[in-house]
Amino acid sequence: MLEVLGLDQPAEALYIILVDNPPMAVGELCRRTGIEPDAAVAALVRLEDGGLISRLTGSPPLYTALPPEHALEVLLLARERDIHKVRALTGQLTERHREARRSRDSTALIEVVTGRDGVARCGQQLFKRAERELRGIDAPPYAQATDGERVSSATAVAGRDVRSRFIHARHTLSMPGVVARLEVDITAGEEVRFLPEAPMKLIIADDQAALIPLLATPQVLDACILVRPSALLDALSTLFESLWAQAQPYMPGRPVPIGPNEFVSDEERRIVSLLAMGMSDEAISRQLGVGHRTVQRRVQALLGRLGATSRFQAGVLAAGRGWWQLDQERADGPLAASRGRAPISP
CATH class of the missing domain: 3.30.870.10 (Endonuclease Chain A)
Structure with a gap:
């Protein structure tokens, strides 16, 4: 969601972890997010340059999140x-x-x-x-x-x-x-x-x-x-x-195996994607045609499965684990000749 402020997915995932935890070293951040060390270091530099985190002296150096109400407000004002x-x-x-x-x-x-x-x-x-x-x-x-x-x-x-x-x-x-x-x-x-x-x-x-x-x-x-x-x-x-x-x-895609022991269903991907958009359980229930209590149970199950402490973090972690992966033909190749939009207006 923080992509609207110019943060890419690795930087957003690292920032969320630092917001929820005490200062951490690069190695611990990589272990928690699954991001490669080189990519994590580059993302931390971008976060530090943007005034979102601070590097503490030490060996190895630790990183900590600065108060979001000030750091994010500066980025919001620039976009506005x-x-x-x-x-x-x-x-x-x-x-x-x-x-x-x-x-x-x-x-x-x-x-x-x-x-x-x-x-x-x-x-x-x-x-x-x-x-x-x-x-x-x-x-x-x-x-x-x-x-x-x-x-x-x-x-x-x-x-x-x-x-x-x-x-x-x-x-x-x-x-x-x-x-x-x-x-x-x-x-x-x-x-x-x-x-x-x-x-x-x-x-x-x-x-x-x-x-x-x-x-x-x-x-x-x-x-x-x-x-x-x-x-x-x-x-x-x-x-x-x-x-x-x-x-x-918003890319729910189609259900595909993510790993040898993990499979994400079409409905699970939809729910996590809508959670990341900030939608309430009631709104998700209406859109998917599923009972409100059923959605609540599935949301809690997904949070536990991802090890997330918040709905937004669930979306970040799911994206990081490839739950929204599209097949290469749809993501990069020429669009099918039969493509089209449902009725919209200018």
């Missing part, structure tokens, strides 16, 4: 400043649109699209236009054409080798049916990650066009800005890649 800078661009677009209206032709860099039907059609055109990759931030409200057709990439990219990556706000996991829909998308080849909050709605088709709301927080999606190749499009692309690097993957 980055997001606010890009958000400020949206407030300037209305003025730029007035200039663009004077020469509204096919070469205009910015175009305002109005009306629910117009927004929905424009989003669908972006999906169909993509030749290499679709990228987006999925957040409400959603557009829908007047004839009831939802903006969807499922049919737009079917039969074409188009990569699809989308970021979602974590709170959407509590909405009915979302987990099941996302797992269908992931199985079809969609790459999905989560942030605590989605800063804005966004669709980018290749590096040729992007669609964002005219207002920062619209109540109804009836006005959007179509951005063609320009410095603004480059900024939106950079924003997406920055958020993608910080976002947390």
